[in-house]
Amino acid sequence: MVSIVIPAHNEAAVIGANLRRLLAGTEPGEFDVIVVPNACRDRTAEAAAEVPGVRVIETSVPGKVPALRLGDEACKTFPRVYLDADVELTAGSVRALVAACARPGVLAAAPVPELDLAGVGRLVRRVHRVHDRMIAPSRALAGVGVYVLTEAGHARVFPMPDVIADDGWVHTTFAPDERAVVAEARSVVRPARTVQAHLNRRVRVRRGNRELAALDRAHAGGPGLGSLAGLVRRREVSPIDAAAYLSVLVLDRAVSRVRRDKAGWGSDLSTRAATAPAE
Template sequence: MVSIVIPAHNEAAVIGRNLKRLLEGAEPGEFDVIVVANACGDGTAEAAAAVPGVRVIDTPVPGKVPALRLGDEACRSFPRLYLDADVELTAESVRALVRACARPGVLACAPVPELDLDRVGPIARRVHRVHHRLLTPTRALAGVGVYVLTEAGHARVFPMPDVIADDGWVHTSFAPDERLVVSEARSLVRPARTVRSHLNRRVRVRRGNRQLAALRRPHSTGGEGGPGLGSLAGLLRRREVSPLDAAAYLGVLVLDRTLSRVRRDKGGWGSDLSTR
């Protein structure tokens, strides 16, 4: 058995479909699935409870990390898998992740993310295409929507504090040789649909990175740095992205950094452009 914790806030539109996708082909008792519906104003808890084999915890307490802690306390076994409610994962990928946890020295692992760009705007699609390829070599446990912990790895991570980026906390808890990206496993991630939404998410990522740096995480790279222009040039040379992709990415990057400076000067890091 593998325990699977899914924190969910107002995910009634997708939670039922994603749970059925996860459990399709699973053996009886193979997955212990716990959905923690936190401060939901829609039918998330009801939609999750309608799927056979799913336990639901309905809590009025908002926040992803409190939901993760609550779900973790209800788990029955190791390894434990933590899955974002809007990310799709198959039973076959779960099994591949569980097998990877049995490898000597592995304390945590994650799948390879794939982007669902079907309903994403044209400029945002180009930005995501470049951003995804730039981060792939170093992403590991962060930004995938899924991570798995062995019992020893769990002791390194929990009880999880009230951090902005739970996946960043997990990623920086392990040395590179203790965490593994499992090529046989895939997660389907739905990125921001618009440039505005992407910029809002960048604000949160930046805040999370700054918090982790301040907490002096043992395996943090620190700061807000990422792949540089040399990495982008390499993608262009290898024709992994088009010149139009690169131009869209650079344009949004300039806008992102300009807004960051304005917000830093005004002390407005806690505010977003919009909620969506």
């Protein structure tokens, strides 16, 4: 019915439970599941291999995109689901995504994400609440931990270059009417638990966006402060939530600027753009 590729780096703590949740209620052979542990220093490969119906292809090569390509080469069928190892997805959601890919003109699909805020600090919880509402209208295939490609969609995306934001690469490959957000499908995403972890993630997101821009795959402009004001006016977020978001946003931009200057990202991205494979 569908192939599912799951790149995994040091995910032994969650991979087993997430795979069992994914396969619960499925028929034998219904899902072709391939886990690609890459450069792991824990028992990710062993934990995945313990789950019946899962193929494990282990590699010493680090990086998510090389793992995606390796798993993709082993797939048996289309559509193909590309799933982050730490994201929860049920068989029912997979079936809904596959059904969406059968609609005329749809080349890629993604679920609606749900944030698991258990254990998240109070300040960063407010930040996540605001950020999620701000980006929801334009998120589509990026930032949900899952995307699905039809055979025609796959031909556009692969071979995928070595980019940080694989989901951003996929998202910008398709026009809005070619990608579907499937309301009947849900992915459970665990965001950063602390402000420091959130800032680290945002630095990576900003670097990934710059990399895509260097490859002529820039995202459309994100939501501005006007959208935040609108959320407050409509009482979708509180003024305290908005203040928390703005305070962390200032830190986010300052940290990103400092790290970018120290790392010399500009020259690195230019090199990547020059050596990226042609579409």
